[in-house]
Each structure stands twice: as C-alpha cells, then as structure tokens.
Amino acid sequence: MWVLDGYRPGALERLGFGPTYVHEVAKRRGKGIVYARENCYGWKGPWKHRSGWQQISDAVTGIGWLFGRMWGRDEPVMPFLPNSDFQTGIVGCIAIMNALDKRNKEGGNYLVSTSLNQLNSFLISLGTQLPDIQQDLRERWPDMLQSRYYDDLHRQMRVLASSLPKVAPALFQAKNFKTIKADLGVPDEDMVFLGPAVTYDTTELHYNSGSCMRGTHKPEWPVNEQSS
Template identity: 30%
Template structure:
C-alpha cells in the first residue's frame, strides 16, 4: 500500500521530546507525539525497555514495536555521571520530557523536574505514575491490572461473576493519552508565559476521567454502575445470526429506531407489549427484550439482518474481531493501514487516524533498534548489552 500521508512533517514538527519510558504508558504517549511530527528520542538503559522482550523475540517484540514507532533511540546509563551528563545535554534542547517512573525515582537519580527546569526553564516535564506522589499506595508498583481493578474500570467491563482481568491495558493507554493532552496544553501555556512547567498524570486519575459518567452518577445519586448499565440505558443489543456471526444494534433515544426495529424483526405486536411499549419500560425490562431480539436474530444469517437494518436506517454493525476488522469494507476504505519497512522487510501497520489537511503527518518509521542512534545524538559509543547477554537472548 502506498504512503497515504499528505505533504508536511506533522503539526508538531520542530518539537523535540525526550522519553524516559518503559512498558506502555510513557512510550505510548511519546509514540502519539511522534505520530504528530515531534522528534522523539527514546532513552533506554543498557538492558533496554523490558517491553522489547515481551514475547521473547530478542529485542524487538511486536508489542514494543507498536508503542515505539517513529522514534530515535539512545542507550544511557543514568546511574553513571557520563549518562546523566548526556541526558542533561538532551534536555537542554528539549521541549518535552516524559517519564513513567515511580514517584521519587527521577529525583533520587538526579534528574527530577526541578533539576531539569534548572537546566532548561522552558522544558515541559511530565510524569505518569499509578497513583500520584502522595497517599498510601503512591510508591507501590503500578501495573495496568492493578490500576484497572483499583480504579473501577474492570467493574464496568467485567461481569461480577468473572473474576479475572480482561481486555487491553486500559489505564496505561488512557494515561498515555491524558499525558499527550496535558503536554500539548502546557506547550500552549509556555507560548503565553514563556516558561515550562511540570505536569503530573496518574493512571487511576485517567481512568476516572474516562469513567466520568459512571463516577458522576454515583456521586450524585448513589447508583453503582455495572457492565450492562450503559447498554441498558442506550438500548444496545448484541445478537448472532443463524450463521453464528455476531452483530450489534443501538437504538438510543429516538422512538423511530424502536418502531423501525419492529419492522425489521417483523414483530409489530411488541409495540403493544407493556414490557416494551415505552423507552422507560424497555430500559427496565432490558433482559427480557434482549432474549426476544436474540431469538429472532438466530433465525436468519447476519447479512440478512444487516441489510434490513441498513434499509431502515437503524444504527447497527458487525461485531468484528481483529481478524475481521481490516477486511471490513468501511475500515478498508479509510486508509487506516499502511506498509512500512521493518527489520525483515515490508509489514502492515495501523496508521494515525487523525488527518491534518495542512500539516500532514510524518512518514511512518519502525521502532528503533536498541541504542540505534546513541552515537549520532550523544557522541557516546553504544554499549547496550554484553555479548554473553546477547548470545543468551538469541538462544532464547
């Protein structure tokens, strides 16, 4: 597939970011900034970001590649005087410094926000932590499963009877997005007042921002939301056709979608059923209506229902897996996949979904090899890992 980027280097061309991140939240934030055109320099220890070995693939797991494309990479031992001096050299020319260390780690090693602002008063520093710098959990290790459980996310997506973590790294990804929002706002503030500032983003806080509807409902009314609370209020249903292919229907508030659905299902009698005759009744008797819709849907293949729903202009769609997604005609038409050059040849990757008509976006580049740009950027010779360690890793 040809490169679909419009002319231009991206809206953040000229902005330099130093990323001191590992795993997901910090690297994801920096990756989003790189997608917008920022020059991102990822700083790693000689052992590298642990995400590099997430699936045992030497130093380039697909997970690492996903969160680190478009960056340059350097290796620095930040516990050494030489490494710390090199970091300060990067900060002198930086606009943004991102980290996701535990609270107090950067300060202990000599490159906390105060030290960086002393070097460069215009730099914006952003720390992503699990719970922030204070409170009884502040210094605990904060991985996504812990935060998604503590922060209420699992209670909104995992049935109470299913006691296991599910889904993507919610709190990592949402806090990464919150960090991008924060540093872009801080860049604007710097344009106004001329100085940088420190920004704190918490994983648990990012979840609360995301769950604002459920949180506000509880604080106002005492109502505790569950995984089916919003589908019930939104009148959203999931069904399987006779071919076992799944799809969804979303009726929301307009009454026309309910009356249209009765035509689609060829069940006008349901309009007079007291359980379903008003929207309030359908919300109250959601489980009963769900059974009825599922039973009818199972009598015909999915495409039959999709065609009828489209003809009646009712919100609907196939329930795609990742294996289905990129073959969906709508998704395929949107140019959301592109070929880039990887270490073993061309490979397909998802592209940034935001389109800038004037600024464009940079050409996508694969994630950097460990220490790939150390000498060019810092003048230091790369000594990322010992030969025995590399040999052991290769054997694995």
C-alpha cells in the same frame, strides 16, 4: 524542550533528574521546561511509590468489575484493549501541547502529572452505558461473552482479532493502513500499520522509522523522510 518521566515517584529524583531540579536548571538558563510524568497509582497517597500497569489499575479502581458486569459476568473481566494506557497517554499529550503553547506565549516552567488510576477514576465517574446499549454490544460481540476473570490481554486479543473483520469490516479498508520499512532481522522487511486517525492541512502525521531491534539506529535525530 520537555522531559518525559515514566518511572515511579522518586526514581528520577534519586538520580538527580526530578522536576524540582530540572525546573531550577530551566530558570538558570532563562527558558522554561515542560516536565511530564506518568505512573499507575498517582502522585499522592500511600501507594504512590509502587510500580504498576494497566491491568493492575483496572483491578484496583474497579474497572474490571464494571467491565465484567457489562458482559453478564458476576466477576471482574479485564478490558479487551489497553484503554487506560492509551487514554492516559492521550490526555498527557494534550496537556503537554497546552503547556508548550503557554510556555511559548507566557514563558515559565510547567509540570504535567498523569496516572492510570486518575484516568480510570474519571471514566468511572462518567457512569456506564444504558442497558439497551450494553445489550446491543453483547449481541454484536458474542465471542467476547466467553471471557473470564483469568483471561489475560493476549488471549482476549486473539478472540477480538478474529471477531473484528466480521463485526467491523470497514476498519480493514486499505486506505486506513500505511507501510514502512522495518528492521526486525529480515532483509528488506516492510511492516503494515494503522495510519493516523486525523489529517491536517500543513502537517503530515507519520513515523520516521519502523519497528526495529535495539541498537539498530544511531543516537541521532532522524532525517525527516516521508513514510509511504
């Protein structure tokens, strides 16, 4: 069992579901719990209580300035994709799997703490791409050179989506996509989505349910049906 906390520090503690209490319950039942938490600013420091999201973290840590300079601008430009959101989630998933493996072998409770600022700070510590690589990216993505500090993710995504088929047509091969039933208010509606990036010999990565309106499904474990 594991618990996922995506609220700002202190929110679940006030409701009685913080890691200290959850881990104490685990001790009483004799089986450990992995408690994973994620926020914007981290779990220590004067801003830990604040709410935030990717664009805020990109601005606070300096990612926006570095991205803008890469595109030849002397101003911050927000990344075209939710990079720190996704990578923080990936790092958290890996940590959770590692903790579950250790709990299975050694027992005990585990606390996984991640934040957008931590991930962005790590990326900055890796340094920027070489000048010739940056120039190649500017030449391959000329439409993105028009981005400015006031362009939000939604506008950038429209520009990126129109450029992708020209720059990277291999991404749009039919084999890379899957289809699943959706419940968004249209009868017999199907949705097409990007399939998994990896495959395994014994475990198939798939979704049990497609996108849906709130309240569509009952609060129960889904039937393990294979998606098409």
